Amino acid sequence: MIWLLVACNSAPSNHVRPEGAPPPLPAEPAWATVRSLDGVQRLFGGPFRCRIPDGTVVDFHPNGMTRGEPAFRGNWVHRGTELVVEARQEGVELVYSWPYVAFTHDGDWMLATPHGALACRPGHEAAPGPSGPWLEVVDAGGGTEAAAKVLSTATDVVFAVDGSVQEAREGLLLRHRPEAAGRAVAQHLATGLGRPVSLESVPDLPAPYQLIVGE
Secondary structure, eight states, X not given: OHHHHHHHHHSOOSEEOOOSOOOOOOSSOGGGGEEEOSOGGXXXXXXXXXXXXXXXXXXXXXXXXXXXXXXXXXXXXXETTEEEEEEEETTEEEEEEEEOEEEEETTEEEEEETTEEEEXXXXXXXXXXXXXXXXEEEEEBSOSHHHHHHHTTOTTOSEEEEEEEOOOOSSEEEEEOTTSOHHHHHHHHHHHHTSOEEXXXXXXXXXXXXXXXXX
């Protein structure tokens, strides 16, 4: 019984509260440099280079071959709005299936997938910028500008996008995929906004993170 009580008391809460003084808000929200990208299909017509969500830089060749370091070799195909790669990475056979929404961010062509964003550039000369988790901000009656400004300083989020408007609700809710570091992002938001943030793990979320901003 004592062990059960200790286990219950030490279990992580699904609420994160502010810690310390909130830092000054930057002038621009997180999506100030993010735009929807039309004509992304042009990327796949020639050689291109991407930093995939785990940080590996991979060259994609027009003949369907991929090469990257360390020891990344494979084949790729593009179907509609999905990039599929069958590869051997450091001796392990992997299949990546990346259904994406396309954005531009700081000069990169971002393929925003449920498992993280790929940062890509045409050709094999320029090195793409950061890749990894991205976040959709949803307005549920609370106004999203302040949250988006706090997110622009979050180190665990590559970029954020201005999402849809939903039915009004109370509070802040951060939904995240099970593999995403939801608690770290929630703590950054809670401290930056001076408000508690609720956490919810959602396996089939279309983005690594989704922040719902209520009243």
